[in-house]
Amino acid sequence: MPQVTYVSHDGERTTLDVPLGTSVMQAATLHGLDGIVAECGGSCMCATCHVYVQEDQLAKCPEMELGEDAMLDGTASPRRPNSRLSCQLVMVPEMDGLVVTMPETQT
């Protein structure tokens, strides 16, 4: 099964199995990771599942849609070029091995 590594703000790494079709956000909340809040439940409405994708893996991720791009302007931690909302990162085979860093705060 594909895997994603989540790096907390203070550097702790957790690697999780993420089934195809499951979002990087869903896998994190199902596992109980603290760094992802996902207040809206994955509707791209709240910008509290913000992650920084390892730069050289950005191309592996699905293209960003307009709604996500817009909501990223409202994140609590600074938006960077590698910012994504993890609810929109739905697992496909190419994303296996993805490393995402969680920001200092989501709210």
Next chain:
Amino acid sequence: MASGGPADGVVIVGAGHGGFQVAASLRQNGFDGRVTLIGDEPHLPYQRPPLSKDYLDGKSGFDLLLMRPAAFFAEHRIELMSGRAVTAIDRTGKAVALAGGSRIAYDHLVLATGARNRVPPLPGVELDGVCYLRNLAETDALKERLAACRNAVVIGAGFIGLEFAAIARGKGVPVHIVELVERVMARVVCPETSAYFGREHQKTGVEFSFGARVERIAGEGGKVSYVVLDDGRRLPADLVLISIGVVPNEELAATAGLAVANGVVVDERLLTADPAISAIGDCASFPSRHSLRNPVRLEAVQNAADHARCVAARLVGKPHAYEALPWFWSEQGALRLQIAGLTTGFQQVVLRGEYEKGEYSAFCYAGDRLLGIESINKPADHAFARRLLAAGRRVTPIEAADPSFDLRAAATARG
């Protein structure tokens, strides 16, 4: 109470978004005392918004609704008591009583009891086929019935009624919505937005009766078969969804002698008159910074979760007034509505963007004061609206109406 507080710790009544978040935030803030989370539903705490959206539509299962897995509660020493009802608060003895007779002592009690469906005093509400959409059990029942539905009648054109209608139409089910006033979502959006949403739903085949009152729900053999309006019309129905809003679960507080007025009355710290009892989320009436400190009671995930964080911070010795900006959203088929701020009492609406195309924002003003912004299929505006309103920045009606006005710059300006 400081971190490492007394042994009786914090008891939270209600395991919805607010209650869950208090427990999680207490631990995140290093609280070391006991945390007891009591919910009257038999499940692990779950997210409600998807119930009326992807879950009802069959696009996601219950596992994806869970706030956190079962192990989370054990790992964080949160004593989760599911399927248990709290029947009374003993303020003198600082304990809550549970159905069945047991008592749980508290140093601090958080009421996160939420709200329940408003049930109209109509003949026939007890018939089989009359449904609601607030919790998981109701949604499961509704989902099953929807699968075999020939005609659905919805009473009330608010978020829930319209979200349901969009899903039902997606499954080809005829939907007729009966609404007491003349427009959809009248309580929460401006007339322009009501008009846009009403038209879009009509395009998908939803029928509306506005300014119409239901006289009774009629049935045969205990099953609903039609809805009678006060003008005599009969609408065939094998499913009737009642979505006319909610009432706060305030009885526990009222019986314990706490003030209630459309919710449990709390101050700007979300504390009741009893310094050992807080109330948060849908059940709490609080003086919002965004309503000029007039008491409001909000039904929203954001409100519940931000209230929870505010109370958790206070309980670990970091008290602050609750100031978070309220925001709301609804997804109705392809339509996305996002609201920032509290628009109640607006006098003027300025539209920005392409209204006819359904990509616009409505800036709602009282005088020159910007109360809130409704964004329709315009998430960028919503993101900026939240920043603007949270920072208390001014955008005049003239600026809002000016397409060359740079909303991003206004929202992201420093100072």
